[in-house]
Amino acid sequence: MTIDITPNSALLVIDVQKGFDDAAFWGPRNNPAAEENIAALMDAWQATGRPVVLVRHASVRPGSVLAPEHPGYAFKDFVEERRHESLLVTKTVNSAFYGTPDLADWLKGNDIGQVVVVGIQTNMCVETTARMAGNLGYEVLVPLDATHTFDLTGPDGLSLTADRLATATAVNLQGGGFARVVTTAELLA
Template sequence: MTENAIEIAADSALLVIDVQKGFDDASFWGPRDNPDAEENIAALMDAWRETGRPVVLVRHASRPGSVLAPDRPGHAFKDCVEDRRGQEALLVTKTVNSAFYGTPDLAGWLDANGVRQLVVAGIQTNMCVETTARMAGNLGYEVLVPLDATHTFDLEGPDGLSLTAGELAAATAVNLQGGGFARVVTTARLLEAAAAVRTP
C-alpha cells in the first residue's frame, strides 16, 4: 500500500452537512465556488448507501428571518439530498457551526456504533464543514474531507479584507491537513476506495 492510499472502513460514516435550499439564494450569500459540489455529494451518498455504510444528514436551523430558518423554504434539503433520504442512519439538527453541538448527540451516536472514521462533505467549506472536521479531529476520529464535495461563498472580513470562495476553500484545505485535523482528498479517490472494505 502506498503512503497516499485511502482506506475506507466498512463502518465509515459520511456526514452530509447543511445541503439546504437556502444556500441557493445568491442575492443573500453572493458568489460561490465549485459548481460540481452537489453532484459529488450525491455520488458519495450513493456509494455509501450501496456499500451499506452509514450516512448522517446534518441540517442547520437558523434564527427567525434567516433563509435557513425552520419556517422558511430554504430550510429544506436540496434535491440531491432529499431524493436520497429515507435510509440515513441519523439526522442531526444544529444551530451553530459544529455538527457535534446538535440534536441528537453526534459523538454519542458515533461512539455507540463504534464508528471511528468520518467523511465530511457539504456546505459551507470554511464554516460548518471545517468546524465539524476540526472538532472531529480533536475528538480523535480519523477525518477525511473531500474538498470538491463542498462549496462556500466570497466573504468580507475586517478592514475591507475580502477573500473569494476559492481562496477560502484553499485556506480550509491548508488549515485542516496542515493543522493535522483531517486529510483533504477528492471525491473520485473516495469513490474508488469505498469499493474496498477495511475491517473496522
Template sequence: MTTNENTNENTNGIELAPNAALLVIDVQKGFDDASYWGPRNNPAAEANISALMDAWQESGRPVVLVQHASRPGSVLAADQPGYAFKDFVADRVGQESLLVTKTVNSSFYGTPDLAAWLTAQGIGQLVVSGIQTNMCVETTARMAGNLGYDVLVPLDATHTFDLAGPDGLGLTADQLAAATAVNLHGGHFARVVTTARLLAASGAPARVTA
C-alpha cells in the same frame, strides 16, 4: 470511541472502514439564494455529494444528514422554504440515515448527540462533506479531529461563498476553500482528499464531475 480496524485497502492510499460515516452538512435550499450569499465556488459540489451518498448507500455505510436551523430572518430559518434539504439529498434519504439538527457551526453540537451516536455504532472514521467549506464543514472536521476521529474531507464535495472581513479585507470562495484545505491538513485535523479517490476506495464507480 472504537475504530473499526477492518478497512478496504486500495491503490490510491485511502483505507475506508466498512462503517465509515459520511456526513452531509447543511445541503439546504437556502444556499441557492445568490442574492443573500453572493458568489460561490465549485459548481461540481452537488454532483460530487450525490455520488458519495450513492456510494455510501450502495456499500451499506452509514450516512449522517445535518440540517442547520438558523436565526429568524435567515433563509435557513426553520420556518423558511430554504430550511429544506436540496432535492437530490431529500431523494436519497434512507432508513440508515441519521438526522442531526443544529444551530451552530459544529455538527457535534446538535440533536441528537452525534458523538454519542458514533460511539454507539463503533464508528471511528468520518468523511465530511457539504456547505459551507470554511464554516460548518471546517468546524466539524476540526472538532472531529480533536475528538480523535480519523477524518477525511473531500474538498470538491463542498462549496462556499465570497466573504468580507475587517477593514476592507475580503477573500473569494476559492481562496477560502484553499485556506480550509491548508488549515485542516497543516493542523493535522483531517486528510483533504478528492471525491474520486473516496469513490475508488468505496468500490463505487467514479461518477464525479471535474
C-alpha cells in the same frame, strides 16, 4: 494514493439545504460540481451499507434563509431523494457535534472511528465539524470538491473569494493535523 475506507465509515452531509441556492443572500460561490460529488458519495455510501448522517442548520438569526420557517431550511432535492434511513442531526451553530441528537454519542454507539465530511459551507460548518471530529480523535477525510462556499468580507473590508477560502480550509485542516484533504474520485476508487 490509496485511501482505506472502513466498512462503517460515516458520511456526514453538512447543511445541503435549499437556502444556499439564494445567490442574492450569499453572493458568489465556488465549485459548481459540489452537489454532483456529494450525490455520488451518498450513493456509494448507501450502496455499500455505510452510514450516512444528514446535518441540517436551523438558523436562529432573524431573516435567515436557513430558518426553520423558511423554505430554504429544506434539504436540496437530491439529498431528500437519498435520505432513506439516514440519521438526521439538527444544529443551530457551526459544528454538527453541537446538535440533536448528539453526534459523538451516536458515532461511539455505532463504533465508528472514521468520518467523511462533505457539504456547505467549506470554511464554516464543514471546517468546524471536521476540526472538532479531529479533536475528538476520529480519522477525518474531507473531499474538498464535495464542498462549496461563498465569497466573504471580514474586518476592515478585507475580502476573500470562495476559492481562496476553500484553499485556506484545506491548509488549515491538513496542515493543522485535523483531517486529510482528499478528492471525491479518490474516495470512490
